Amino acid sequence: MKKNLFDRFADWAVCFTGSAGAFIGASLLVIIWAATGPMFRFSEVWQMVINTGTTIITFLMVFLIQKGQNKDSKAIQIKLNELIASHKQASNKIVDIEDLTEEELDELHKFYERIGKTPKKRSELSINHSDDEYNKTRYK
Numbered sequence: 330m331k332k333n334l335f336d337r338f339a340d341w342a343v344c345f346t347g348s349a350g351a352f353i354g355a356s357l358l359v360i361i362w363a364a365t366g367p368m369f370r371f372s373e374v375w376q377m378v379i380n381t382g383t384t385i386i387t388f389l390m391v392f393l394i395q396k397g398q399n400k401d402s403k404a405i406q407i408k409l410n411e412l413i414a415s416h417k418q419a420s421n422k423i424v425d426i427e428d429l430t431e432e433e434l435d436e437l438h439k440f441y442e443r444i445g446k447t448p449k450k451r452s453e454l455s456i457n458h459s460d461d462e463y464n465k466t467r468y469k
Contacts, residue, residue, distance in 0.1 A: 343394070346390065362375075362378065362379050423437075
């Protein structure tokens with residue numbers, strides 16, 4: 330699969346900015362900036378250089394980090410969906426639960442917590458916890 334220019338750049342930037350070299354480079358820039366303070370008499374312009382630079386970098390990094398998070402999240406969801414689909418007794422109905430509202434997710438989470446806390450006989454451990462069971466407990 331061929332990636333577009335932005336995808337290739339974003340992958341490189343996320344990888345680079347998370348490296349020790351990038352951290353050392355950024356640290357050196359701050360040290361150099363601080364060391365030049367007396368030369369510029371700690372002027373407002375001297376202060377604005379670091380403020381503006383860090384603000385711009387932070388602003389751009391937010392988008393790169395979000396892109397990386399979106400990609401990782403999709404990959405994890407696909408892997409989880411594959412695991413659900415490959416297991417005979419798993420309910421495929423929860424494959425797309427990321428489309429539920431926050432309240433619906435909270436309710437589903439509570440349902441699975443109740444299942445986890447309920448002592449089960451060994452023979453009941455392999456029962457599929459379908460939507461029917463969820464709906465029975467949901468409206469009690």
